Amino acid sequence: MAVYTDINEIDLAHFLKDYDIGELRSYKGIAEGVENSNYLLHTSKGSYILTLYEKRVNSNDLPFFLGLMQHLARKGISCPLPVGQKNGSSIGELAGRPAAIVTFLEGMWMRRPTVQHCHALGEALARMHVAGADFPMRRSNALSVDGWRPLWNNSKDNADRVEPGLANETEADLAFFEAHWPKHLPTGVIHADLFPDNVFFLGDKLSGLIDFYFACTDLLAYDVAVCLNAWCFEKDHSFNLTKGTALLRGYNSVRPLSVEEAASLPILARGSALRFMLTRLYDWLTVPEGSFVVKKDPMEYVRRMRFHRQIKSAEEYGLLPVSAAS
Numbered sequence: 001m002a003v004y005t006d007i008n009e010i011d012l013a014h015f016l017k018d019y020d021i022g023e024l025r026s027y028k029g030i031a032e033g034v035e036n037s038n039y040l041l042h043t044s045k046g047s048y049i050l051t052l053y054e055k056r057v058n059s060n061d062l063p064f065f066l067g068l069m070q071h072l073a074r075k076g077i078s079c080p081l082p083v084g085q086k087n088g089s090s091i092g093e094l095a096g097r098p099a100a101i102v103t104f105l106e107g108m109w110m111r112r113p114t115v116q117h118c119h120a121l122g123e124a125l126a127r128m129h130v131a132g133a134d135f136p137m138r139r140s141n142a143l144s145v146d147g148w149r150p151l152w153n154n155s156k157d158n159a160d161r162v163e164p165g166l167a168n169e170t171e172a173d174l175a176f177f178e179a180h181w182p183k184h185l186p187t188g189v190i191h192a193d194l195f196p197d198n199v200f201f202l203g204d205k206l207s208g209l210i211d212f213y214f215a216c217t218d219l220l221a222y223d224v225a226v227c228l229n230a231w232c233f234e235k236d237h238s239f240n241l242t243k244g245t246a247l248l249r250g251y252n253s254v255r256p257l258s259v260e261e262a263a264s265l266p267i268l269a270r271g272s273a274l275r276f277m278l279t280r281l282y283d284w285l286t287v288p289e290g291s292f293v294v295k296k297d298p299m300e301y302v303r304r305m306r307f308h309r310q311i312k313s314a315e316e317y318g319l320l321p322v323s324a325a326s
């Protein structure tokens with residue numbers, strides 16, 4: 001569960017004096033999430049989410065994350081809106097942690113996304129990319145190709161404990177990406193972690209995007225690749241072509257991928273599978289048993305890496321040829 005930092009009602013009431021969100025009626029920790037501590041607040045003015053940023057979030061990045069949510073919300077993207085303090089700042093401190101309050105989004109995330117959900121997700125992702133185009137701040141992606149080797153160096157000696165041969169397999173992939181990673185594709189603001197648990201729906205209608213704490217400036221098509229990995233594989237690890245087609249069709253209906261982006265999709269999908277394998281592997285090997293962090297299975301993403309190695313073109317993910325798509 002993700003409540004690493006405990007708060008008490010006295011400190012919370014004191015913290016809330018800096019905000020104009022009414023009287024506190026109740027608060028409770030939210031079990032979901034991995035990175036930060038989240039609380040649901042009910043006040044006389046409504047419901048809010050209080051986030052205490054834990055060690056893995058660099059407080060220097062908070063103005064980017066919170067500024068981005070403000071920018072996207074202003075452009076009509078449904079995402080949490082940071083609530084300003086009376087002095088205008090959106091970042092405070094509580095229990096020794098940087099903390100922020102954002103508006104509560106209605107909806108729930110889909111444990112088993114359908115083809116319709118994948119289509120809606122593709123559309124929403126493209127809308128977010130378009131809305132982010134004039135966001136003035138930049139943040140480089142610490143978890144792109146240059147960041148993978150340092151991350152890998154922490155795990156490589158123990159990787160074969162997860163599966164014999166994984167160390168050599170990963171080394172070969174890293175060398176491949178370092179030599180071939182695309183550099184000249186369109187860039188902009190990407191979410192970089194738009195998994196189903198970060199997308200809320202009310203029925204089949206997408207109601208909002210949350211968790212912008214990996215957002216950064218990077219290749220837009222990389223975000224599409226992350227979503228293909230996160231949304232279009234089934235529990236038995238097979239790729240669902242119908243879901244891939246729906247996701248890409250949804251995306252293309254708002255922001256058509258260029259020919260170059262489409263051609264790079266296989267390497268981007270393979271690279272983003274490696275990125276999630278590496279962070280999962282690190283947690284798998286380092287987070288002690290019985291800790292609050294829910295460890296996710298790195299092998300799920302090793303299987304995806306193997307799948308993407310066989311892919312020759314974006315059509316195999318369901319991208320329709322340009323003439324058929326229009």
Ligand SMILES: Nc1ncnc2c1ncn2[C@@H]1O[C@H](COP(=O)(O)OP(=O)(O)OP(=O)(O)O)[C@@H](O)[C@H]1O
Pocket residue numbers: 002030032033034035036037038049080102103104105106197198210211212213
């Ligand atoms: N604005 C919001 N409105 C409604 N619920 C929210 C909101 N923000 C967060 N939550 C709830 O808190 C949970 C955890 O949030 P979030 O995903 O941001 O946490 P996290 O620790 O950064 O997790 P991770 O990075 O592992 O996805 C969500 O699954 C959701 O239940």
Ligand SMILES: N[C@@H](CCO)C(=O)O
Pocket residue numbers: 034193195276279280296
């Ligand atoms: N979405 C990530 C975890 C949190 O960012 C994963 O599934 O590995």
